[in-house]
Each structure stands twice: as structure tokens, then as C-alpha cells.
Amino acid sequence: MDKPASKPTESATGTAGAQSLRRALSLLRLLAEHQEDGITLTEVMAASGLERSTAHRLLSCLAEEQFAERDPDTKSYRLGIDAMQLGFASMRRVPLVDNCKPLMQKLARMSGDTVFLVIRQGDYCLCLAREEGHFPVKVFTTDVGGRRLLGLGAGGLALMSQLSDAEIERIHDRHAEEYLHANFTRECLLQAVRRTRAIGYADITDTLTVGVSGVGCTFTASASTQAAISFGAISPRLPPERKKEMAKLLMEQLIQQRSATGDGGQPA
Template identity: 50%
Template sequence: MRRSLLVLRVLGRHQEEGISVTDVIAQTQLERSTAHRLLTCLVEERFAERDPLTRRYRLGIDAMQMGLASLRRAPLVASYQPLMQRLARTSGDTVYLLVRQGDYTICLHREDGPYPVKVFSTRVGDARVLGVGVGGMAILAGLADEDVQRIHAQHQAAFDAAGLGDAAFRRTIARTRRSGCAEMLDTVTPGVGGVGMAIANAEGAPFAAISIASIQPRMQAPRRAELAALLARELSAGSGGC
């Protein structure tokens, strides 16, 4: 058990770039056969994942979701909840806070606006491939080209299923980079549209996002532009705590 936790800690320290079996062995001082056995078990149980192209390991989706219990009470939620409440009240629609975890986003919090028709396409705790959804797309577009290409190649099936084939994916990335705000309509979830904007850390790297979603009739182009401007104003003003 302790050796498995040791391996998980090493994977967590190398979540962005991944880590090879050789480096796992070097950093844990485990026997090669033991390291292989533990990694295989963690992959089978979805606590780790292995990139089929680079053969490097990262934390898996189940490990990320287990951390959600602490993330729900993290300073990020407390800091951005007032901003999200203002956005929900002003827009009338559903507002989401998502955080990047490796190649995925996890929904940390949602605020429902007063509009009577709610959007339940994403629940707190849901994980999606980075870029599948407006919040994740806003984060993905802010990454370096090589990271965007790697994530797209590794998770192409998920993008295709979401209506983001190669051409649509490239157009969406380019449009999001130009405007600074991701927009989608009737793509990931039929009948739903939204806008999303990334939150950057002190180094300027996107690590989270806030998005606003509603039914398709409320998310036509003029209103998406209005909501994008609203998001930009609120995020520029700051969360009041971050």
C-alpha cells in the first residue's frame, strides 16, 4: 500500500509532462519488477494512465476525482464563488468553475441563475478531456502548440465524438486564441451553447476556467458576445481573493 502511494506521489509531481518507468524507479528506489507491477495495477484501476505515444505515466481520472473532495473546499472555490454568483444573477444562466487536471478538466462548482430552464450537461465532479466544453477549450487554447497537438492526438476520439473533428478543432482553437474567449453552440451537448474564459496563474499559464451555459435559443451570436464581454469584465476586476 505504501509503495503504491509512493508511486502516486511521484506521478503527481510529474503530471504535466508525464514520467517514464525508468524515472519512476529512480525516484522511488523500487525494484523494476515491483514498479512495473504497481504501475500496471494503477493503470488497470484508472489511478494512473499511460500515454501510448510517449509511454509516460500520469495520474489517472480516478485519482483526480478522489482529490475532488478536498478541491471542493479549496481556496479557488471560495475565491471565485462571489464572482460566479454575480455572473449567474446577471446572466440568468448556469455558471461553472473548472480546474485543469492533466489532460482533463474537473468541474469544481456551479451556480444556477434565475432563468427557469436549467442546463445540467455538467455536474460537480464531472471530468472531461481538456477542450471538450467551452471552459476546457479556453484553457487548451492558452497552452503551447505542442501541448495542444499532443492532447488532440491522444484524445482524438473524444474530440470527434463532441463534434470537434480536425477542421472544427483547429478553427475553434484559432478563434479562441484571437478573441480570448471560447464559444460553442450545439457542439458538445446538443441544444446547449456557452462561452468560457481561462484563469491564469502568476506565471500566465491557464489552470482553470469559468463558463456560462444555457439552451441554444439563448446562446445565439449576439448574446454570446455580450456574455463574453461580461466574463472579461468580471475576471478583469478579479475574484476578490485570488
């Protein structure tokens, strides 16, 4: 049985009397992070710190309401159809996308290249928006709603650079085979992250697609959300010197947006 929790106060922990709701929302986030392979009840307990009875009760309720589903063979949980429908509905109008769209259009116009907006979603980065300049890269497969492992694309590498080395190693170990397919050993991934931290922006060449390069920079989207904007182009359009120019342009424009709007544009 869970220990009785003291009543939360609005100033200390948020809205009072909403502990069960917060726990359920926390489990939904946990399911989203493990959507690919699913997560078992035991793993949910370990990750959430909840007692078995509480975790099982909340997961059962989420499953009854179709916000979660349980695989009868593996006994693992994933997001259910109703959770996915909410996600799809929210994609139609995302405040972050609305705020960043003018900047992305400006960057695409100024550079002529393709501009991406991504956020972290568990071990992956999720593409929220894409703007094409007058010289768009037609070989890209990343589109709005698409996901890639953190560290592989310019935006994903920029986001990963904000994590601790220990967390990066855990992410790599969970997806070692996929990273290996992209020629990323654990040490190669850490080297790319350390270089990103050192120069202040992500710089990739041939990571996702041979002949395609990119640069990316993170910014604080909200108190709890880091996002990244990146450029993508065929490698001849992004030699080392132009990468530096594009990174400088990106960081300057993010700072300008921050100054103009007061939010959504502080480079990390």
C-alpha cells in the same frame, strides 16, 4: 544509478532536502494525467526523466501506501484509493472555489444562466463549482467533480487555447476517437482554438449537447494554475450578440475582482 544531485537551495529550487518528495509528487501528478488508461513504468520514465530504478522505487512506495495502484494485467499505474480520498476531501473546501463563489453567484444572478468554474487536469478539465441562475439549463450533465476532454466545453476550450498547437495535437491524438464522437477532427479543434485566441474568449454551440451554447474565459488562479469561468444556456438564449455581451461581462467582472482582491481574477 541516478547522478548525485547538487543540494538545492531554497531560493533556487524551493525547500532544500526535499528532492524525493518532489519526485513522488511529480509522479502523482503524472498518474492523475493518465488516470483513464493508466501509465506504464516505461512511459513514466519517458515523461519524468527518471532512471528506471528511481521510478520503480517511488511507484512501489506509492503503491505500498495506496497512493498508487498497478494493474496486474496491463502493468500500468493509476492513482490509488488514498490519493482519491485526499482529492475528495480537498473538494469540500477549495480556496479557489471560495474565492470565485461570490463572483459566480453574481454572474449567475446578472445573466440568469448557469456558470461553471473549471481547471485543467491533464488532458481534461475538471468542474470545481457550478452556480445556477434563474433560467438554468436542465440538460447539462456536467456537475461538480465531472471531467470533460479539453476543448469540448466553453471552459475547456478557453483553457486549451492557452496551450501550444503542438501540445493540442498530442492531446487530440491521444483521444482521437472521443474527439471524433464530438465531431472534432484535429483541424476542427485547432480552428476552434485559433478563433478563441483571436476573439479573446471561447464560443461554443452544440458541442456537448445539441441546443446548448456557451462562452468562457480563462484567468490566472495562481502562479501555476489557469482556471476558466463559463456561461452555459440553451442556444436561443445565447445568440451571437448576447455571447459577445456575456463574454464582455465575464471579462469585466474578472478584472474587477482582480482589482478588488489582488488575486484570482486576471483574464489570460
